[in-house]
Amino acid sequence: MSTRHTHAYTAIPPTDTFVTLARAENSPDRGSGYGRHAVWFFRALLLIPFALMAPEVISAIMGQPDGIANISASVADVLGTSTFLIFIMMLAVTPLYTTTGWRWHVILRRDYGIAMFFAAATDITLAAATTGDTFPGSPLTRVGGHTFLVAGTLATLLLVPLVLTANKRAQRWLGRHWKSVQRLTYVVWGTVLVHLFLLFGLSTIFLYALAVSAPLALLRMPFVRRWWDASRRTHSHRALRAVAGIALIAAFAVGYVPLAQELAVKGSAAFVQSPARD
Numbered sequence: 026m027s028t029r030h031t032h033a034y035t036a037i038p039p040t041d042t043f044v045t046l047a048r049a050e051n052s053p054d055r056g057s058g059y060g061r062h063a064v065w066f067f068r069a070l071l072l073i074p075f076a077l078m079a080p081e082v083i084s085a086i087m088g089q090p091d092g093i094a095n096i097s098a099s100v101a102d103v104l105g106t107s108t109f110l111i112f113i114m115m116l117a118v119t120p121l122y123t124t125t126g127w128r129w130h131v132i133l134r135r136d137y138g139i140a141m142f143f144a145a146a147t148d149i150t151l152a153a154a155t156t157g158d159t160f161p162g163s164p165l166t167r168v169g170g171h172t173f174l175v176a177g178t179l180a181t182l183l184l185v186p187l188v189l190t191a192n193k194r195a196q197r198w199l200g201r202h203w204k205s206v207q208r209l210t211y212v213v214w215g216t217v218l219v220h221l222f223l224l225f226g227l228s229t230i231f232l233y234a235l236a237v238s239a240p241l242a243l244l245r246m247p248f249v250r251r252w253w254d255a256s257r258r259t260h261s262h263r264a265l266r267a268v269a270g271i272a273l274i275a276a277f278a279v280g281y282v283p284l285a286q287e288l289a290v291k292g293s294a295a296f297v298q299s300p301a302r303d
């Protein structure tokens with residue numbers, strides 16, 4: 026194994042947090058051509074949810090008829106699905122490193138974490154402002170009038186300490202407690218799954234969410250992570266890793282593809298300001 030790869034392994038601790046640690050940010054292959062372009066491509070994707078919602082928001086601000094009602098019909102579908110997809114991409118960063126040893130993408134963990142916060146914050150703000158037709162009452166009722174709303178709101182609020190501490194200064198200030206704060210990511214994960222279970226029961230979106238979550242959770246188990254990491258570095262168990270990798274990607278795709286389709290359908294309807302009212 027080359028020195029560069031040995032360094033690649035040691036440069037990134039097998040941490041699993043909301044942010045990218047300093048040493049990973051300064052990793053040597055961050056500047057490599059393809060990696061840099063890929064990073065910007067994945068960053069550009071983060072604009073999609075906001076672009077999809079922009080026409081409805083602008084119409085509402087301009088006082089167009091149906092402006093508010095359109096946002097109300099779109100917001101949870103477009104921003105809820107986007108927030109979840111961004112979260113999943115963020116959670117995929119560490120397993121991708123474990124299985125491939127790639128490092129170019131590690132910087133995206135922080136970007137995706139911060140974008141997730143902004144998508145969820147926009148979601149809750151628009152929900153509080155516009156969903157009175159579905160959840161009559163005050164803005165508080167619109168974000169907390171049902172158990173599934175409480176779960177969505179809680180998940181969003183839990184992102185606040187995560188995003189506030191997603192920087193090196195907070196990391197220095199919190200010292201060894203920083204990791205504990207970042208572990209709130211797992212509480213967010215569980216809370217989002219509760220939100221989706223309460224909404225959909227054992228069907229559709231909740232099952233897709235479980236399907237994308239399962240491989241990401243499995244690859245975080247210390248035993249699995251250590252085994253994969255060690256066999257990758259020693260080039261052993263290649264066939265087993267290939268078969269396991271294909272099975273994990275397949276499980277991930279079973280959940281991810283329908284969620285991305287949902288965003289494409291609901292998002293394009295929102296973009297042309299013609300959301301389905303269900």
Ligand code: HEM
Nearest residue numbers: 101102105106108109145149152167168177178180181217
């Ligand atoms: C981390 C934050 C959140 C995530 C990841 C999330 C995720 C999701 C997802 C994936 C859906 C399914 C969308 C679909 O049917 O296409 C959904 C639905 C929904 N969410 Fe959230 N959500 C979050 C926060 C919130 C908040 C803050 C609220 C409101 C206060 C909310 C209210 C809803 C409602 C009402 C639905 C049902 C939409 C429908 O099927 O008509 N969510 N959420």
